[in-house]
Amino acid sequence: MLQALLFALIALMLFLVSWLAARHYIENQLRQAITDETGEMASLPASRRPASVQRALHQVPKNPFDYSLFSAHRDLIAGDLLNEPAAGWTTLEQREPRKDTDAVRRILVLGTVLEDGSMLVVGRDLASVDDLDTLFKSAFTWAGLAAVLLALAGGMVTAGGYLRRVEAIAVAAARIAAGDLGTRVPVTGRSDEFDRLAFALNSMLERIQSLVEGLRQVSNDIAHDLRTPLTHMRQRLEAATSEAKSMEDYGKACERALADADRVLETFAALLRIAKIESRQRRAGFTYVGLSRLLESLVDDYRPVLENEHRVLNAEIAPDAHVHGDALLLTQMFVNVLENALHHTPRGTPVALKLSMADHGYRVVIEDAGPGIPVEDRTRVLKRFVRLEASRTSPGSGLGLALVAAIADLHGIALTLDDAKPGLRVQLDFIEGRNE
Secondary structure (H helix, E strand, C coil): CHHHHHHHHHHHHHHHHHHHHHHHHHHHHHHHHHHHHHHHHHCCCCCCHHHHHHHHHCCCCCCCEEEEEECCCCCEEEECCCCCCCCEEEEEEEECCCCCCCCEEEEEEEEEECCCCCEEEEEEECHHHHHHHHHHHHHHHHHHHHHHHHHHHHHHHHHHHHHHHHHHHHHHHHHHHCCCCCCCCCCCCCCCHHHHHHHHHHHHHHHHHHHHHHHHHHHHHHHHHCHHHHHHHHHHHHHHHHHCCCHHHHHHHHHHHHHHHHHHHHHHHHHHHHHHHHCCHHHHHCEEEEHHHHHHHHHHHHHHHHHHCCCCEEEEECCCCEEEECHHHHHHHHHHHHHHHHHCCCCCCCEEEEEEECCCEEEEEEEECCCCCCHHHCCHHHCCCCCCCCCCCCCCCCCHHHHHHHHHHHCCEEEEEEECCCCEEEEEEEECCCCC
């Protein structure tokens, strides 16, 4: 309705402008013709003017002008304009004297006082102007109705399209509220406002789904992974209570229980770190970090550790590399990758670390020559509590690579696990602009 009203107002404005312009043009033409005719009549000698007026009125075909000549006392001398107008321009309404009709003529007249005191009046019928008014009113009426109807139809079509798009979003929202987190808002491919809204909502929904699924996974994994150390703790304490015969036995049982408790606390601490990183609270503290200096420091710290196990740490670090991020978190990420290579490869296995420039920014690659990770498990190991060792006899909680993935996601780093042939290749791409 508002759109139709707007179209009607626009049509009314166009009509008024067009009507006033056309009317002004025609009236100016009539005034110019009357002025020219008045000049010709006024130029005649005073004695010839009455005869000229009568002759012009009886001209065949009829002269389009109306004339009247009044004396100095304003008595009608000749002509068919019976009213005595004032000097200058005016409009008269006069019945047709030569027809048996009640029609009233509207006449635009010019009264001119001549040199002898008489007044010459020349006029012209305004029927053409009235016909133009009638034509414009009729045309505007039909055009205005058509514009309003078209505007209503266009408004209904447009509103229907908007409502369908809104309804699609509402239906998707209802399904998501009902628990179907895999539902997405449909995208038409028009790249309009609704598509941009759909992209934003779908990105938000993917993030929410990822967080909810992560929460479900954490809940299940906590129940499974923490039950074992807690069960061991209870069994050892129960055995100490019933079987210990000396303070030394009690002390050993308490030490083992404390080790189990420390393992549980370390797991919870790692979970809290991951949760805090995934909440993106740490982005507020981002600064420019010297990536080259950070990696050189890690190499200096880990080279002796690896050498104790008869390993070699080959480092190739490009100088003066800087990135935007959190230095502590980046250090934790690289430490976890190095610890993963240290703990899950045989003694004597070499490790290589390389920092280089790439088309998109900087690339860090850490490789080992160990058993590697099967292709089908490379995505799965980035989740919490995932361990490739089914027996879970080796130390660890399965949170190391999950923490690496969380830190990489926070910094906009592309994390890729690949085959080093042999071994595992961990590639970290610092893409310029993504971690700003």
